[in-house]
Amino acid sequence: MTLEICKIGIVGAGQMGSGIAQACAVSGLDVYLNDVTADRINAALAKIDGQIAREIAKGSLGEDVRKLAMARIHPAVEYEALADCDLVIEAAAENEDIKRKIFTRLGPIIKPSAFFGTNTSSISITRLASTTGRPEKFIGIHFMNPVPRMQLVELIRGIATEDATFEAAKLFISKLGKTSTVAEDFPAFIVNRILLPMINEAIYTLYEGVGTVDAIDTAMRLGANHPMGPLQLADFIGLDTCLSVMQVLHEGLADSKYRPCPLLVKYVEAGWLGRKTQRGFYDYRSGSPVPTR
Numbered sequence: 001m002t003l004e005i006c007k008i009g010i011v012g013a014g015q016m017g018s019g020i021a022q023a024c025a026v027s028g029l030d031v032y033l034n035d036v037t038a039d040r041i042n043a044a045l046a047k048i049d050g051q052i053a054r055e056i057a058k059g060s061l062g063e064d065v066r067k068l069a070m071a072r073i074h075p076a077v078e079y080e081a082l083a084d085c086d087l088v089i090e091a092a093a094e095n096e097d098i099k100r101k102i103f104t105r106l107g108p109i110i111k112p113s114a115f116f117g118t119n120t121s122s123i124s125i126t127r128l129a130s131t132t133g134r135p136e137k138f139i140g141i142h143f144m145n146p147v148p149r150m151q152l153v154e155l156i157r158g159i160a161t162e163d164a165t166f167e168a169a170k171l172f173i174s175k176l177g178k179t180s181t182v183a184e185d186f187p188a189f190i191v192n193r194i195l196l197p198m199i200n201e202a203i204y205t206l207y208e209g210v211g212t213v214d215a216i217d218t219a220m221r222l223g224a225n226h227p228m229g230p231l232q233l234a235d236f237i238g239l240d241t242c243l244s245v246m247q248v249l250h251e252g253l254a255d256s257k258y259r260p261c262p263l264l265v266k267y268v269e270a271g272w273l274g275r276k277t278q279r280g281f282y283d284y285r286s287g288s289p290v291p292t293r
């Protein structure tokens with residue numbers, strides 16, 4: 001029998017953590033949302049509330065959903081508040097050290113029957129699983145951004161992941177009304193293995209002066225029928241996340257074709273991380289995006 005997941009803990013309340021919290025709460029699941037400070041958790045709650053309100057205004061959610069969903073999300077400043085969750089999903093920054101520390105601390109606190117998931121975009125599931133004390137109950141659950149709107153979730157088993165964990169994760173994803181695909185535990189899995197080198201190539205195209213930000217994004221929107229240009233998409237994902245994924249591909253597959261573009265490195269060093277810092281390949285501070293090159 002597949003174990004049912006009703007209470008979800010989420011560690012990291014940034015873009016992805018808040019999106020996962022929203023998707024879970026709207027689907028009737030109880031959520032315990034953690035981040036490093038109460039302020040960050042409160043900012044995430046305000047963001048989720050605003051997003052749900054927008055969905056209601058568009059008619060894609062009913063009026064009553066907002067209050068019910070918000071009441072299901074509980075701020076959790078301490079990891080102890082997550083102890084009774086059936087599944088804890090880590091959605092903290094894409095940094096292996098940070099993730100390892102989180103799982104090492106969560107291991108003894110969370111009830112032994114609970115599953116652990118990570119939303120990592122690229123880091124080895126098997127390696128992260130080894131820090132949890134329960135690698136058989138560990139799985140990669142890779143949501144796409146923005147979580148409430150994107151249909152796909154990649155499920156990635158580590159070497160020790162048991163069938164029961166996989167089945168429980170699959171059932172959880174279907175409860176959210178989403179579709180899961182299975183990827184093997186290779187750097188960046190499927191979607192990012194294909195998508196991020198394309199974005200990196202777009203940044204090389206900019207770096208080498210082949211086109212401006214506007215020309216590159218217009219070319220790919222109208223010439224390849226992509227809904228967003230690759231530089232617009234990079235800003236949306238977060239340039240730090242893009243760089244981390246390229247570094248993991250470069251190191252993990254030892255192939256120079258994955259070399260992160262020096263211009264991407266420079267933007268990250270400048271703290272121009274895209275939408276979340278108001279500046280990346282576009283400047284968002286005036287309200288409408290202005291290309292920075």
Ligand code: NAD
Pocket residue numbers: 011012013014015016017034035036040091092093094095098102119120121122142143144145236237238241276
């Ligand atoms: P983000 O920077 O928006 O949010 C990360 C959050 O983690 C921040 O609020 C930060 O305060 C918090 N955090 C850091 N250390 C923590 C700790 N020790 N305990 C609790 N919280 C901590 O990043 P994001 O875009 O939401 O990415 C989160 C994860 O999701 C990463 O692993 C990323 O690779 C993955 N992911 C991102 C995308 C995307 O498009 N951005 C898509 C799929 C998966």
